[in-house]
Amino acid sequence: MTTVGFIGLGIMGGPMAANLASAGYDVIGYNRSRPAIDKLVEQGGRAADSIGAAVRDADIVVSMLPDSPDVAEVALGEDGVLANAKDNLLYIDCSTIRPDTSRTVAEQASPRGVRVLDAPVSGGEQGAIDGALSIMVGGADADFAAAEPVLNTVGKTVVHVGPAGAGQTVKAANQLIVAGTLELVAEAIVFLEAHGVDTEAAVKVLSGGLAGNAILDRKGTAMLARQFNPGFRLELHHKDLGIVQAAARDAGVTIPLGSAVSQLVAALVARGDGALDHSGLLKLVEELSGRADQ
Structure with a gap:
């Protein structure tokens, strides 16, 4: 079973994580407020009390966060994704942020053996609930191919649009x-x-x-x-x-x-x-x- 660490369980992230759990993924969820974590547990996921706890055992990490500084902190911070990633982790950021921030995360991840995709979504809350999001993905071809099963679980239209930052x-x-x-x-x-x-x-x-x-x-x-x-x-x-x-x-x-x-x-x-x-x-x-x- 593939383990997915999911960071950010808000209006969009919560339904996306729940859909992954329903599809048979082992989902470990982290959110700044506890009620969203508890809701994911009720929907078949597991709880993490920190970013590190969501990342350490994960094969894939997905984040859905509000803005560029949030992604930079979660990805690059002291207890962030890169600091806790196992070798060859696939990190998919579904937040909507600045293209240059996505490129920076990808550049810093590569020497650590972490593969990064920027994969912002469109479709709103209902699209997230229905697993029918449109997802535009930036990153390497091989990494996109590895991510497709996860992305196709939460999205209906999933398209690789170019290198790092292109999705944003x-x-x-x-x-x-x-x-x-x-x-x-x-x-x-x-x-x-x-x-x-x-x-x-x-x-x-x-x-x-x-x-x-x-x-x-x-x-x-x-x-x-x-x-x-x-x-x-x-x-x-x-x-x-x-x-x-x-x-x-x-x-x-x-x-x-x-x-x-x-x-x-x-x-x-x-x-x-x-x-x-x-x-x-x-x-x-x-x-x-x-x-x-x-």
């Missing part, structure tokens, strides 16, 4: 598209409502044409009902758009629409709405349109 670059592009699409869907809904259109019918027909997209399919109904329970929080998308902007600047690429929606997300986070789902962009469009109380 593709994920940045994903977050750019998602943010822009969310904003346009929000604007369309407010526009339709202002004209007194049957918005449910409108969303149905729009979904069937060229304007159809995953945002309309997965979030349209909740947006119409003003239900912004977080599947992916605005504060996390704010972080991701910062990664996009930095990477675009490094490459000398302009992203005018991306920069605009980044400012709108930043405004929502700054005023205290960061814990809402990223579809909460609709709130700001309503307010800017003078329709918040209608």
